[in-house]
Amino acid sequence: MSDKPKLIIDCDPGQDDAINLIMALAGDEFDILGITTVAGNVGLKKVTRNARLICELTGYERAMIFAGASKPLKLPLATAEFIHGKEGLDGIEIFEPALPIVSMEASDFIVEALSAANEKSITLVVTGPMTNIARALQKVPNIVGAIKEIVLMGGAFREGGNMTPSAEFNIYVDPHAAQIVFDCAAPKIVFGLDVTYQVLTGADVIERIEAIDNPVAKAALGILKSYERTDTARFNDQVAPLHDPCTMAYLLKPEIFKLKACNIQVEVDAELTRGHTAVDFWNRTELPKNSLWAYEADRDMFFDLLIDRLKLYGS
Known part of the structure; x- marks a missing residue:
């Protein structure tokens, strides 16, 4: 039995999910038990194909991929083709991968894996809506x-939202699922827009990736160049925030981030603020601190790590 940290990666690829998978699969630090998919950035069929595509592109052909929820717990599905493109992976050539899908449904796999595991032994990496x-x-x-812990991308405090004025996309899509996760007893490390908007690409990053001569780095370059169009108005520059890769960056190099214990609650019903995360950063409510909230990132250290991971595909 492997003594490497055990992970289940739950995702909705998605351009930044794709970069996160590329980071995860570059080395052998982790025992990845499975990759589960959930409808989010695009529909379930496409995110599942995209997960298979990235695994095939990186040569990770032993991947166990499980398709999960096609819609949120209670609400209609909202997607983000306007960001990630019609296929969810603008910037690279889309193909139908040969890598199969495991027939078991994703939440059933998660139940089975956790039921068979030792106490506090599996980390869940969650980079899409938390439905599964x-x-x-x-x-x-x-x-x-x-x-062991749930390392997730979702929410916002000082940055407002990227789906509505007050809600980040992953939480907005399925706020009821998010509240269930925040209410559970597992430790949670949360990477919201407050910190993901501190790790913006730019000409310096693109130039460094252009110098890496392997097919995976070239695919990542295409994804990032396409993804840079999404927040041009917000930042008045050709940059892209690497939301989901903060999760793997934390697992690989936690010193990149500063964290603070906070209570986090989700607005599930209000029309104007659906999916808003109430992050009690200053302990106003004195409610139990159910999460560690990431509030600061070292951009240079983050992108040094990304570059190092991309270089591994040529070694």
């Missing part, structure tokens, strides 16, 4: 004991 995780916790609540 919530469904697993609803099915068998006591699996929470096997979760």
Whole structure:
């Protein structure tokens, strides 16, 4: 049995999810038990194909990929083709991968993996709507004991939102699932827009990636160049925030980030503020601190790590 840290990566690829997978699959530090997909950036069929495509592109052909929820727990699905493109992976050639999908549904796989695991032994890396995780916790609540931590991308505090004025996309899509996850007893490390907007690409990053001569780096370059168009108005420059890769960057090099224990609650019902994350950064409510909230990132250290991971594909 492997003594490497055990991960389940739950994602909705998505350009930044793709970069996150590329970072995760570059080395052998982790025992990746499975990659689960959820409808989010695009529909379930496309995000599942995109996960398979990235695994095939990186040569990670032993991947166990499980398709999950095609819609949120209670609400209609909202997607982000306007950011990631019609296929969810603008910037690279889309093909139908040969890598198969495992027939088991994603939340059932999560339940099975956690039920068979030792206490606090599996880390969940969650970079899309949290529907699969919530469904697993609803099915068998006591699996929470096997979760070492949930490292997730979602939410915003000082930065407002990127889907609505007050909500970040992943939380907005399925706020009910997000609240279930925030209410569970597992430790949570949360990377919201406050910190992901501190790791912006730019000409310096693009130039460094252009100098890496391997097919995976070239694919990442195409993805990032396409992705840079998405926040031009916000930052008045050709830059892209690497939201989801903050999760793997934390697992690989936690010193990149500063964290603070906070209580986080989700607005689930209000029309104007659906998906808003109430981050009690200053402990106004005195509610139990259910999460570690990332509030600062070292940009140089982050992109040094990304470059190092991309270079591994040529070694």
